[in-house]
Amino acid sequence: MSSRRTNLALLLLLGVALLTGALAFATGTGWARWPVMAHGMAGLAIVLLAPWKSAIARRSHRPSAERATSLVLTVLVVIALVSGILFVTAGRGLRYGPLNAMQVHVGAALVAIPFAVYHVIATRLLPRRTDFSRRNLLRAGLLGGAAAVAYGLVEGANRLLGLPGADRRFTGSYETGSMTGNFPTTQWLDDEVQDIDRDAWRLQVIAGDRSASLDYARLARYDDAVTTVLDCTSGWYSTQEWRGARLDALLDDAAGESIVVRSATGYTRRFPRSDAAGLLLATRVAGEPLSAGHGAPARLVAPGRRGFWWVKWVVSIEVDDRPWWLQLPFPAT
Ligand SMILES: Nc1nc2c(c(=O)[nH]1)N[C@H]1C(S)=C(S)[C@@H](COP(=O)(O)O)O[C@H]1N2
Ligand SMILES: [Mo]
Secondary structure, eight states: OOOHHHHHHHHHHHHHHHHHHHHHHHHHHHHHHHHHHHHHHEEEHHHHHHHHHHHHHHHHOOOOOHHHHHHHHHHHHHHHHHHHHHHHHHHHEEEEEEEEEEHHHHHHHHHHHHHHHHHHTTTTOOOOOGSSSSSHHHHHHHHHHHHHHHHHHHHHHHHHHHHHHGGGOSSSOOOSSSSTTTOOOSSSSSSOOOOOOOTTOOOEETTOOOOOOOHHHHHHHHOOEEEEEETTTEEEEHHHHHEEEEEEHHTOOOOSSSEEEETTTEEEEEGGGGGGGGHHHEEEETEEOTTTTTTTTTTEETTTTTTTGSSSSSSEEESSSOOOOOOSSSSOO
């Protein structure tokens, strides 16, 4: 196989891995299993191409700046691969300082992006017509098949050896503390736990030019219950019983396109107006009032959505006419 085509295949696989990884992060419902699986297979296909790649690297006579950046890229990809495989086999117990394997995996992948882009530009790596010959498509098919077999081997090893990885949810996350109220508290990036005075706190409910202010006692009278899964992209999930006010009750007949749920920290997520009946503004979990870490006095419960949608320390709920998708796919703080 020519070195140009091997490099092309590797970069394509990196692209697929990034795309499926992002898709897996964005998805909380059952179909997440497909991007998650494709993500694993793309990673294993990169591992399978490694012998060819190392032969190319040994023969290469590129300028030293290019060699240095491709070395960095290689190291980052190896870190992402090793941490990814460790996460899906050994579980989320392994720590690297403050990080678990999933966080190392995502961190390495994000840092690798600019190096991969530079590599494509520096080597002018673009597909040619002849790359899509029958022979090459056959090779690609073989690689895909081998990656699927490798994926099956990893899952088989998980089960045969009774590794933690055998108990992953379809998102790849591991169960922790379900129905006990004792589960991790997680911030998305750099948000900080808020210690809010419950008696001074008010919830603003805003719709067009109408607005209402609810105090804690008023909100705590609602007793809608939902038992559902909080599934954090850092690799854990927990089933809990949440109680509080359904958003359709709080919003009544307020008309609009979307609902903006805002935290005291400024952290904000936007939902389709039609989702209101499925969203809960919780004041309690597992029979107890929320702790500060879990978002007291009130936090959003968004069944079927990954943890980063579950806004904590909520101070306002607003209906307006903007479409819900007019926001970053992932929060920026
Ligand atoms: N305001 C705010 N809400 C937030 C976050 C945050 O950083 N800030 N993190 C989110 C993420 S990533 C997750 S997984 C859940 C975690 O909820 P918990 O800490 O109660 O387990 O809260 C979400 N709500
Ligand atoms: Mo999260």
